[in-house]
Amino acid sequence: MRASLIQIAVNEGESVSSRRARVADLVREQDESDLVVLPELWTVGAFAYEQFETEAEPLDGPTYEVMAEAARDAGVWLHAGSVVERAGDGSLYNTTLVLSPAGELAATYRKIHRFGFDQGEAVLMSAGESLTTVELPEQTLGIATCYDLRFPELFRGLVDAGATAMVVAAGWPARRRAHWTLLNRARAVEDQSYVLACGLAGTHAGVEQAGHSLVVDPWGEVLAEAGTGEEVLTVELDPAKVADTRRQFPALKDRRLGR
Numbered sequence: 001m002r003a004s005l006i007q008i009a010v011n012e013g014e015s016v017s018s019r020r021a022r023v024a025d026l027v028r029e030q031d032e033s034d035l036v037v038l039p040e041l042w043t044v045g046a047f048a049y050e051q052f053e054t055e056a057e058p059l060d061g062p063t064y065e066v067m068a069e070a071a072r073d074a075g076v077w078l079h080a081g082s083v084v085e086r087a088g089d090g091s092l093y094n095t096t097l098v099l100s101p102a103g104e105l106a107a108t109y110r111k112i113h114r115f116g117f118d119q120g121e122a123v124l125m126s127a128g129e130s131l132t133t134v135e136l137p138e139q140t141l142g143i144a145t146c147y148d149l150r151f152p153e154l155f156r157g158l159v160d161a162g163a164t165a166m167v168v169a170a171g172w173p174a175r176r177r178a179h180w181t182l183l184n185r186a187r188a189v190e191d192q193s194y195v196l197a198c199g200l201a202g203t204h205a206g207v208e209q210a211g212h213s214l215v216v217d218p219w220g221e222v223l224a225e226a227g228t229g230e231e232v233l234t235v236e237l238d239p240a241k242v243a244d245t246r247r248q249f250p251a252l253k254d255r256r257l258g259r
């Protein structure tokens with residue numbers, strides 16, 4: 001399976017609708033890939049809290065519409081990053097959309113661990129409550145969003161649900177870039193899974209983004225890593241590698257707690 005991660009620059013000065021159209025064209029360009037991955041809240045910016053209310057959208061809103069067309073045109077599975085979802089009861093969620101190559105909404109994931117302690121996303125958004133996996137032809141994706149990366153038990157839950165490739169959409173700040181790289185590699189090693197970690201670039205709401213999206217294999221080797229600007233990373237995922245790693249070094253079988 002060929003996967004492309006699009007590290008998107010979010011800078012003030014570009015409107016949300018212009019960015020949607022621009023990113024849709026970037027998705028269309030990845031028509032040689034099987035899977036395309038976008039970052040967290042790339043429409044509005046993960047730290048643009050003051051825009052969450054105005055840019056909130058239902059699951060079948062403008063981001064879904066534009067991305068469904070792009071997924072269909074490219075013929076790819078599209079992890080469309082996350083949007084500010086306005087639920088039926090008016091509350092907001094940080095929600096990932098996964099679209100099939102036919103443009104259908106195949107899965108959603110509402111971010112479980114909201115960032116900000118007593119501010120920002122943590123007070124503006126509601127928390128998701130359930131894990132999401134998505135079965136693709138050669139890999140089962142386990143879905144996580146940004147701050148979730150700090151909670152290894154979520155990833156263990158995804159392993160137990162059958163995940164072989166963790167997809168982490170993020171808007172991770174540059175000042176904690178060392179944590180980003182370390183934690184993504186740690187999740188790959190401890191869960192013996194691919195990790196596809198796609199972050200934002202640029203600076204929005206005064207927060208410089210780390211970029212440095214990366215793909216890690218189940219042995220913890222970094223297969224590809226972006227720089228700090230907008231960039232597309234393309235990698236081949238070996239369909240046998242996860243099973244081989246888990247068979248050759250069966251540490252997951254030795255778990256004694258939390259099962």
Ligand SMILES: NC(=O)CCC(=O)C(=O)O
Nearest residue numbers: 046115146147171173176
């Ligand atoms: N958008 C986020 O979840 C940011 C997470 C973060 O900055 C951190 O965990 O550090």
